Amino acid sequence: MKEFNSLEDILDFAINEEQMAADFYTELAGKMKHQEMKDTFEQYALEELGHRAKLEAIKSGKKYQVSEAKIADLKIADYLLDVDVDKSNITYQEALILAMKKEKIAFRLYNDLASAATDEPSKKLFLMLAQEEAKHKLRFEVEYDNNILTEN
Amino acid sequence: MERSEEYIKNERKQEWRVELQKLTKAKDRMAIERVEMTEMAPEERIKSQRVEVNVGLTKEQAMLEATRCMDCVNPTCMEGCPVSINIPKFIKNIERGNILEAASVLKETSALPAVCGRVCPQEVQCEQRCFYVEKLNLPSVAIGHLERFAADFERESGVISVPKIAEANGIKVAVIGSGPSGLSFAGDMAKLGYDVTVFEALHEIGGVLKYGIPEFRLPNAVVDVEIENLRKMGVKFITNYIVGQTASLDDLREEGYKAFYVGSGAGLPRFMNIPGENSNGIMSSNEYLTRVNLMGADSEESDTPILRGKNVVVVGGGNTAMDSVRTAKRLGAERAIIVYRRSEEEMPARVEEVHHAKQEGIEFLTLTNPIEYIADENSRVKQIKVQKMELGEPDASGRRRPIPMEGSEYTIDATVVVVAVGVSPNPLIPNSVEGLEVSKWGTIEVVKDKMQSSIPEVFAGGDIVRGGATVILAMGDGRKAAKNMNIYLQEKYLSNKVEH
Missing domain, CATH: 1.10.1060.10 (Alpha-helical ferredoxin)
Structure with a gap:
């Protein structure tokens, strides 16, 4: 597991992760055949940059808290198959699956890091990061629940 | 009007x-x-x-x-x-x-x-x-x-009245798709004196009214009489003609069509993307219903008979799910079961359809969600792994969303599975017409209440705009589009300013 020497180190890692996610979506947008899906992935990239900005603000001293309330987990991502990211005709349903699975992986990573952390400030920071990822995942799961699982 | x-x-x-x-x-x-x-x-x-x-x-x-x-x-x-x-x-x-x-x-x-x-x-x-x-x-x-x-x-x-038709104005308009939206639009435009031709991809006129809704709810003969009435009003129908494939919108423009109404529906089935979903014996409700309703695949004499089974499981809780499960019962299933991830109160199917289904012995497994299909050595589905769900706390929107219950997984036997978890818009027109604005859901973007797309002479309505709605809402779209296309064409070709 990756070693972190300071809280700043942890934040730099998380900031880099958000940037990598944004780059991933930007690249995907470039590959898409249809404009509406280009727009979709560009939007996702922007959202990731928004997350990055939030973490940068924390790095600059903005206070953060680990909420007591548990973020709802609809577990929609748990049983869905992975999406083939090499194709150029990803549908919106697949885009949502892709996004929620990415957020889930990030959530698990920070949760594991929190469990492994030996000092309280690092644990708290990792838990906050995990919560953030859980929120991002929920945003995609709710959209999936509202629009894909519509049962005609 | x-x-x-x-x-x-x-x-x-x-x-x-x-x-x-x-x-x-x-x-x-x-x-x-x-x-x-x-x-x-x-x-x-x-x-x-x-x-x-x-x-x-x-x-x-x-x-x-x-x-x-x-x-x-x-x-x-x-x-x-x-x-x-x-x-x-x-x-x-x-x-x-x-x-x-x-x-x-x-x-x-x-x-x-x-x-x-x-x-x-x-x-x-x-x-x-x-x-x-x-x-x-x-x-x-x-x-x-x-x-x-x-x-x-x-x-x-037998005394069937034909609505009053305005004097022919000689302007040709094309309708793409002969479902309820296209038919409603065609009727209104014919009344206004336009030369209306409906292009249908399948061999039968009626769209979802024929391929989607079973005859125990809507006999095809009833639909045919209404279509015949439109013929009497001067509407022309061309079947086996796929606009976007057989001919493009530009080809039709060259043939003199001045405006278009796209009512090509939501005929693209949606699946859940869970493991085993490609096993034999699992099909979409679109396929299941179309083959029975339109192709007569329930007949013993059919060249391509529909797959029958002892245990038929239908996934979903809408009218399409009810139509599918009741069809399965009529095709001899011993157990015809609805598996639905929310509670009965949230089922989008009409109360009447759920009531009729229960009368007919349909079983309902609500708050139950399929998570995997298990196939035999010949890749034929034999079981479904499902998970019990419970409704979570209301979220910001006030809605209680279903959440899986840990450790509640179990299997049910299934010889045939019909997936009725929603549909997507038919992609042919949205993907083939340059300059047509399309949403991320694949629906055609229109100006609300006008039904006019980003291409001024192209109007659209029904499921291709809504993504999946009722017959009557699709018909309402057709009427709105006819009213607004009339204004557009009058101003462009007949030099009459029309009151908006």
Whole structure:
């Protein structure tokens, strides 16, 4: 597991992760055949940059808290198959699956890091990061629940 | 075609209406109980895919039910009708026994009254806005049953009226798709004097009315009569013609078509993307219903018979799921089961359809979600792994979302699985027309209430815009599009400024 020497180190890692996610979506947008899906992935990239900005603000001293309330987990991502990211005709349903699975992986990573952390400030920071990822995942799961699982 | 308040009021003041209003006292009207639709016995009707469940009203039943209608000064029921049928006028014609005139009133604004009388969710539209419901908390006037009665009476009488048609203006318009939206649009444009041609990809006219809705709910013969009526109004139909494939929109422009209405529907099945979903024996509700309804694959003589099974599981809780599971029962399934991830209260299917399904012995596994399909050594589905769900705390939108219960997984046997978890818009037109704005859902973007797309001469409506809705909403879109395309074409080609 990756070693972190300071809280700043942890934040730099998380900031880099958000940037990598944004780059991933930007690249995907470039590959898409249809404009509406280009727009979709560009939007996702922007959202990731928004997350990055939030973490940068924390790095600059903005206070953060680990909420007591548990973020709802609809577990929609748990049983869905992975999406083939090499194709150029990803549908919106697949885009949502892709996004929620990415957020889930990030959530698990920070949760594991929190469990492994030996000092309280690092644990708290990792838990906050995990919560953030859980929120991002929920945003995609709710959209999936509202629009894909519509049962005609 | 427009229904101003003044027009409605003047109609209500006509001598025959006033006489009827005086004939029966309000309290006597209110004392009449709502008519019950006669139904075929469940054990009889499940023997055939083509025996209609609802039998229809007798003339006596219909006239008595029509007497319940208060002929309100402000008929709120009309506000609940997406195609603005003059509801009190047609019902009062039934009350006085002039059924053919009632049918004629229906056709003033609806191209498919016999269809709507059968499949419209009246309970959440016109009937929900009825005086009885709004003011008395009593069952509404059975507007849907009466609509069906009037349309059936006319069809069976053989004296079928054709709406008035304006003088031909020589302008050619093309309709892409012959479902309810396209037919409704075609009817209104024909009435306005346009030269209307409907292009249909399949070999039958009617779209979802034919391939989607089973004959036990909507007999094909009923749809055919309504289509024949459109033919009499001058509408032309071309089948086996895929716009975007057989010919492009540009090809049609070269043939002289000046404007287009895209009503190509949501015929693209959606799956869940869970493991094992590609196993044999698992199909979409689109495939299942189309093969039975349109191709006759339920017949013993069919060259490509539909797969039958002892245990048929249908995933979903909408009308399509109900149609599929009830079809499975009629095809001899010992167990026909609905698996639905939410509770029964949240099922989008009409209450009537769920009720009929239960009468027919359909089993319901609610708050249950499939998570994996298990196949045998020949890749044929044999079981479904499902998970029990519970409703979570209300979220910011106030909605309680289903959440899996840890450790609640179990398997159910399945020889055939039909997936009815939603549909996506038909991608052919959205993907093949340059400059057409499309949403991330694949629906065509239109100016709301005008139904005009990013290409001025291209209008669109129904499921290709909504992504999956009801027959009547699709018809309402067709009417709106016709009104606005008429304005567009008048200004462009006939130099008449039309009042907007």
